[in-house]
Amino acid sequence: MEPRNPDDLEALREASDILGIDALLSDHERATRDRVRAFVDDEIRPHIAGWFDRAHFPVELARGFGELGVLGMTLKGYGCPGRSNVEYGLAALELEAGDSGLRTFVSVQGSLAMGSIHRWGSEEQKQEWLPRMATGEVIxxxxxxxxxxxxxxxxxxxxxxxxxxxxxxxxxxxxxxxxxxxxxxxxxxxxxxxxxxxxxxxxxxxxxxxxxxxxxxxxxxxxxxxxxxxxxxxxxxLLPGASGLRGPFSALNEARYGIVWGALGAGRDSYEVALRHALRRQQFGVPLASFQLTQQKLVNMVVELQKGALLALQIGRAKDAGTLTPPQVSLGKLNNVREAIAIAREARTILGGDGVLLENSPIRHAANLESVRTYEGTDEVHTLILGQHLTGIGAFR
Missing domain, CATH: 2.40.110.10 (Butyryl-CoA Dehydrogenase, subunit A, domain 2)
Structure with missing residues (x-):
């Protein structure tokens, strides 16, 4: 068997989809994913290392996200895209393959701010704000x-x-x-x-x-x-429809859902960078990918990415069916972020010293995922949510 071509990314992705998860998506879902992927490749990847290094948020991307149709993506009416939850999840995955911070913009704008107004706001508030927020005119x-x-x-x-x-x-x-x-x-x-x-x-x-x-x-x-x-x-x-913590918690659950998918993007990008490097880099006269320890690292990454993708898809299908529960979202967020961090860190080791350079994404993804692991509920909080579900005992106090 010939070594795989590190420049043929589509072939590498096909080989990495061992369970055939891509075939579980509809043509429409794949088209949405590919459209967002192309946006990330054109508008984010060429610049993200510099933005991260300078601590710069490219506010001009807000209008681009609006044109892409990812702001308030699952909301219906008021100029919002009205797409499925699985489509939004796939978009979140591709955006976070670019950068967690830029996917977070879409989440804060669409799931948290727009979602709260859409669900709890008055008709006047919805008419005033949502159309302009969907285009990125208003943040x-x-x-x-x-x-x-x-x-x-x-x-x-x-x-x-x-x-x-x-x-x-x-x-x-x-x-x-x-x-x-x-x-x-x-x-x-x-x-x-x-x-x-x-x-x-x-x-x-x-x-x-x-x-x-x-x-x-x-x-x-x-x-x-x-x-x-x-x-x-x-x-x-005043948002007239929201009273008590149910209001903010409902918005947080929407944002957590996006993280279930988004973290996979950071993990997948880290894996792909490591895989292509391992195929190109010569060590002791052979590709780095020839060594058993390197292959073990790559295999472990793909195992977790495939499991995480099935988990995200199951959660997305449940959300579209209206059957999703908070413990299911907690399970997805806890697992996929935890595994994505492990993948990013392991991918960095395959890159060796070059892994600390921002031209290689795993070190940036690993740093970003530390924040993703903390916001919208820490590992500990989601563990306790699941513990309460399993035992019927709340251990928060």
Whole structure:
């Protein structure tokens, strides 16, 4: 058998799909995947190492994502694409094969901000914001996590009190994506009626957003800290349909779903870079891929990528059928992110010293996935969600 050609990426991908998972997709799903893949190849791959190195988020990509149809991708009406959850998952996979930070932009905009307005907003709010957010003209953020309340949002201290017909918002949020470039933030706050959501314009007096830096992860994206110093909001800022933590949790579940797929993209890209390097690189007079230890590493990567893809597809089909449960999403997020990090780290070892150069993606993916592992529920939180499901005992306190 002849060594595989490292320049024939399609043949390498076909060989890596040992279980024939590609055949489980419809022609329409494959077309969506290929369209997003081409966008990533043309618009992200040539630039991402420099963006990451300079800690630069290319805000001009927002309009490109809108034209691509990945902002609010599963939402229907109001100018939103209205595509299936499996299509969105495939898009998330391809976007994160480019970079976790850029896939996160799509998630914050579409799943968290747009999703909250679409599900809980008034008709006027939907008409005002969603069409322009779907095109990338307007950028939105999502404010839930606080400096002292990450995994425990029930401990949030940000509050909103009534003052006549208005609301007065006070408090702080931390690790909020996009807020310094956004026109609005969906903010969750305590009120006398429980936790409620508000659409907060970023030019409102008393609103302040600052970038959290320097970072060793997610450098091609923006994370911020927010402060609300008696921000006055009209009654129309309230999301009328959301009351209690069910509102933000429903949005988080949407974002977690995207991560189930997205992490596979980072893992797959790391594997492909390592495989092509191993086929090209000569060591002791033969390709690095000739050695048993190298083959073992590559095989272990593909085993986990194939298992993770079946898991993501099963979860996506369940979501499209309306049967998806939170423990299923937790299982997917916990497994696929954990395995993707292991793949990225192992891929780096195959690259040797060159693996620390940003021209090779595994080191960047490994760094980014440390953030992905933390946000939208840490490994520990998802473990406890699954533990509670299995035992009927909540071990959070």
């Amino acid at each position: 939105g953020a999502f404010g839930l996590t606080e400096p002292t309340a990450g995994s425990d949002p029930s401990s949030m201290t940000t509050s909103a009190r009534r003052d006549g017909d208005d609301w007065i918002l006070t408090g702080a949020k931390r690790w909020i994506g996009l807020a310094t470039i956004a026109q609005l933030v969906v903010v969750w706050a305590r009120t006398d009626d429980g936790v409620r959501g508000f659409i907060v314009p970023t030019d409102a007096p008393g609103f302040e957003a600052s970038v959290l830096e320097p970072k060793g992860s997610m450098r091609a994206s923006i994370q911020t800290e927010l402060h609300f110093d008696d921000v006055r909001l009209p009654a129309s800022a």
